[in-house]
Amino acid sequence: MIELFKSIQLDKESKTSLYLQLFNCLKELIQDGTLPPDLKLPSVRKLSEALKINQITVVSAFKQLEKEGFAYSKPGSGTYVANSLQAVPESLPTTFLDELYQNDDISVINNDRIKISDQTINFASATPTSDLFPVKDFKLVLNEVLDRDKGSAFGYQDSQGFYPLRESIAEILKRSSIHCNPENIQIISGAQQGIDIISKAFLSQGDYVITESPTYTGAIAVFKSRGAQIADVQMEKDGLNLNILEYTLQKFKPKLIYTIPSFQNPTGCSYSNYKRAEIVRLAEKYGAYIIEDDYVSDLDFENRGFSPLKALDFNHRVIYIKSFSKIFMPGLRLGFMIVPQKLKQQTIEAKHTTDISTSGLTQRAFDLYIREGYWDQHFNFMFDIYKERYFETIHALDGHLPKEVTYSKPGGGLNIWLDMPYGFPVNNLLKHASSNDVVFAPGRIFYSGNCPQSINNIRLSFAAVYTDQIKCGVEKLCAMIASLLDGKDLYQSIRIL
Numbered sequence: 001m002i003e004l005f006k007s008i009q010l011d012k013e014s015k016t017s018l019y020l021q022l023f024n025c026l027k028e029l030i031q032d033g034t035l036p037p038d039l040k041l042p043s044v045r046k047l048s049e050a051l052k053i054n055q056i057t058v059v060s061a062f063k064q065l066e067k068e069g070f071a072y073s074k075p076g077s078g079t080y081v082a083n084s085l086q087a088v089p090e091s092l093p094t095t096f097l098d099e100l101y102q103n104d105d106i107s108v109i110n111n112d113r114i115k116i117s118d119q120t121i122n123f124a125s126a127t128p129t130s131d132l133f134p135v136k137d138f139k140l141v142l143n144e145v146l147d148r149d150k151g152s153a154f155g156y157q158d159s160q161g162f163y164p165l166r167e168s169i170a171e172i173l174k175r176s177s178i179h180c181n182p183e184n185i186q187i188i189s190g191a192q193q194g195i196d197i198i199s200k201a202f203l204s205q206g207d208y209v210i211t212e213s214p215t216y217t218g219a220i221a222v223f224k225s226r227g228a229q230i231a232d233v234q235m236e237k238d239g240l241n242l243n244i245l246e247y248t249l250q251k252f253k254p255k256l257i258y259t260i261p262s263f264q265n266p267t268g269c270s271y272s273n274y275k276r277a278e279i280v281r282l283a284e285k286y287g288a289y290i291i292e293d294d295y296v297s298d299l300d301f302e303n304r305g306f307s308p309l310k311a312l313d314f315n316h317r318v319i320y321i322k323s324f325s326k327i328f329m330p331g332l333r334l335g336f337m338i339v340p341q342k343l344k345q346q347t348i349e350a351k352h353t354t355d356i357s358t359s360g361l362t363q364r365a366f367d368l369y370i371r372e373g374y375w376d377q378h379f380n381f382m383f384d385i386y387k388e389r390y391f392e393t394i395h396a397l398d399g400h401l402p403k404e405v406t407y408s409k410p411g412g413g414l415n416i417w418l419d420m421p422y423g424f425p426v427n428n429l430l431k432h433a434s435s436n437d438v439v440f441a442p443g444r445i446f447y448s449g450n451c452p453q454s455i456n457n458i459r460l461s462f463a464a465v466y467t468d469q470i471k472c473g474v475e476k477l478c479a480m481i482a483s484l485l486d487g488k489d490l491y492q493s494i495r496i497l
């Protein structure tokens, strides 16, 4: 039987990703009856060896077959051919550019001026694709929780969060040198909700918040929606500019400093140890609290070993917020915060008035997921995938980026921030790239006020791009950049959006 699979021809030079090619071949073999219903497909290892391709490519192809109803899997046994007559029709592709939504860019997308399709190489989204979600394992723990907890999983829950989950999280945190008590952990429905709850609890109309400039657009939107004024401080390669930070603290007396110290979104920069200690010291000196948004510090591909601010927080100024969305399933809406004792009660009240509690079923299932060892296993799986994508992106950029464009290698995270030369028409590039099936996030959307004229960065995220698409996507993008730098056709032919 393996001989049949060996005869599958995949074209490594093709613009279609290898996993899609494999998926299409297998789908055809299923549809024409060559592979009959209930036939066991070769194992991922055997097929990857037979076709001399990466195991992840085979896993992705199998997952796509399952998603579209051409295959099914039996836990611990393997993947089997489904009855293709029951295959579900493919739904229309809908891709949500997670961070363009805050801006006028969404109208650009909605008005069909930027098209996202199945073919699009999406460097704009910093979110994992759904084929990587551990649905099968999560289903197992969900079922176990339903049997174990029955109706109590569906009653109103403790607003602070399911206690055993808080215990599991406190245990995991020890690995990042954060030693905290489950009593200081607040479960939230995603980091976005955490930022909102803290703002709701502690900001009044007109209060100042310091943010990095540029920063995560979702945080800017929260602070603005709470009527806060944003004082932004320039982000440098090793963290905030400390002189400007101190000046801003003195001048505006902000209640909060919002920071993403490791692999910052969007710049990918990380704070030096010195700046980590200094920002905590300055917050204490000027009576501000820090929101430390840790969305991907654990994706540390070059072992830089950063210490979270929370681990240096001896005087309880840091509110640590952790998202699971980049590793796990963002739609589950799960995250947590560590809140200083003094702020705890107000935080619980704000959470209660927001949604009473995060879903009990989700919390209980996630707790079991951690306790049964699935979390560590899945983390390692995602780490390896992201790491491969990171190095593939760096390698492709080093080989093809025109010399006028510069960038710093972040060493981890999900984003790479390209510095285009002064006057470079990023909007033209975006328009042209999207009509050639490549999209990215223009740097200007990450600024809270009017973006300075001199800013013309672009953010490339590799989270949602398959490794075998990266080279092709980067090459296409670099060729378009080179063309624009040469002042060729694109300047003339593309109207600025």
Ligand SMILES: Cc1ncc(COP(=O)(O)O)c(C=O)c1O
Binding pocket: 098, 126, 189, 190, 191, 192, 193, 216, 218, 260, 265, 293, 295, 322, 323, 324, 325, 330, 334, 335
């Ligand atoms: C820096 C940062 N913080 C928070 C979030 C929101 O995460 P969650 O899905 O946990 O709400 C994101 C999402 O992209 C992010 O980039």
